[in-house]
Amino acid sequence: MVTDTAEQVAVPASGQPRETAHLLGAADIRRIAADAGISPTKKFGQNFVIDPGTVRRIVREAGVTADDHVMEVGPGLGSLTLAILETGATMTAVEIDPPLAERLPGTIAEFMPDASDRFTVVNRDALTVSPANLPDFNDDDSFTLVANLPYNVATPILLTLLERFDNLGSFLVMVQKEVADRLAAKPGSKIYGTPSVKLAWYGTAERVGTIGRNVFWPAPNVDSALVKFTRYTADDAQAPCNGPDAPDRELVFRLIDAAFGQRRKTLHAALKTIVSAEAFESAGIDPTRRGETLTIDEFAALAHAVAAHTTASADTADTADTSEADGEVAR
Structure with a gap:
């Protein structure tokens, strides 16, 4: 149970093998939402993925394996969460909406109980997390972010996490197509701007696919796209943020x-x-x-x-x- 905005919630372990995992489809999403009295809200930019193929594609593009430690922001009802856990990875989900954070452990226990001991959910705004209040990743040399980000705060979330977590080594996020274009834009293009340059300070970004609006409930008015990012390593001499002469x-x-x-x-x-x-x-x-x-x-x-x-x-x-x-x- 989620009892405090900073409290981490784990669910009890059980024994279903990963190979028989059942990922969430449209009927599952609507049932879970109805049982919990949850409706998608514009306030938190909630559009839940209802297609198992899409979340598996996201995880595949991210290259997640059983050896990875993954952060997910905005897990919602758990569609992408289950796909990440299906790989055998350990993960922490950061969810701003208390009812969703409260419900998510039950979904893991129902659909993938063998993954319960590899899963934690934190009820917190992603813009407020830091190594101090989210210590899960402090012992990791590197971790990855995989998320379906709310369209209205995607860029601030990414830049905030990169600034605060030096060991955030990569991410694969699904964002609004126009946002994805800006994040991966190069100098000289009309869409090249503040997000493009600031992200380039930390590493390299590229678009790796487009996602149609029909895989969401409710369906948004725009298409989405996947952006893959790899952070510069500390010994990369070409990185603008590295070296003794690196500017502030x-x-x-x-x-x-x-x-x-x-x-x-x-x-x-x-x-x-x-x-x-x-x-x-x-x-x-x-x-x-x-x-x-x-x-x-x-x-x-x-x-x-x-x-x-x-x-x-x-x-x-x-x-x-x-x-x-x-x-x-x-x-």
């Missing part, structure tokens, strides 16, 4: 936000309060370009130049202050 992430993201906040403006106009002419020159970036043409490496180079010139200016000011003070003493 917060400064890089501040530049990205400013550049795309005024998308039609040149970098000179959009970043005039942050980046000096000297910093543009030092980074080798033409200030008449627009933010949508810059790679993450170029934003990182610009941040590095800004930090260097800020430090140099501060040192110059300190030297001037010292010289004035010495002059006062001499007089």
Whole structure:
């Protein structure tokens, strides 16, 4: 039973073999929802998958095996949850809706009881989780996220988890098709923007499939797509976030936000309060370009130049202050 928003809930183990697992179809989903008095809500962006083939495809694209530790965000009634557990993986589901979090252990116990000891559900908003309040993954060198994310908060959830969990090594998520396109977009395209560049800070993303709206209940008004992401390793010298000279992430993201906040403006106009002419020159970036043409490496180079010139200016000011003070003493 879920008794507290931070409490983890495991279900008792039993003995059904994984090979005979029954994944949830449309009739199962509607029965479970009716029995629990649950209706999909727009507030939490809930659209439940009713097709076993789709959730198995997601897990297959994610490459989940019995050796993996998986986080799922927004498990809903358990369609994807069961498909993940079917592989033999251990997992923790993060569910914001208390009735759904309360119901989910019973669904696992009913349809895949042998997986009960590998499953935990936490009733919490994914935007609030951290290694401190969700310690399940603290001992893992790397873990993976597999989820059908609510359309309205997909990007914030992904960027928040990547920021807070250094060992989140990969993810495979189903999101609105337009969101998937933006997450995987490359510089120069019309849909390349803040999510594209910030995600590229951490690793590489690609679209790996499209999902029709008819596999959901209720059916959304848009199609969905799968995005696969792999994080840079700590020894990857090409990663903008690695190395002793790596710029501060917060400064890089501040530049990205400013550049795309005024998308039609040149970098000179959009970043005039942050980046000096000297910093543009030092980074080798033409200030008449627009933010949508810059790679993450170029934003990182610009941040590095800004930090260097800020430090140099501060040192110059300190030297001037010292010289004035010495002059006062001499007089």
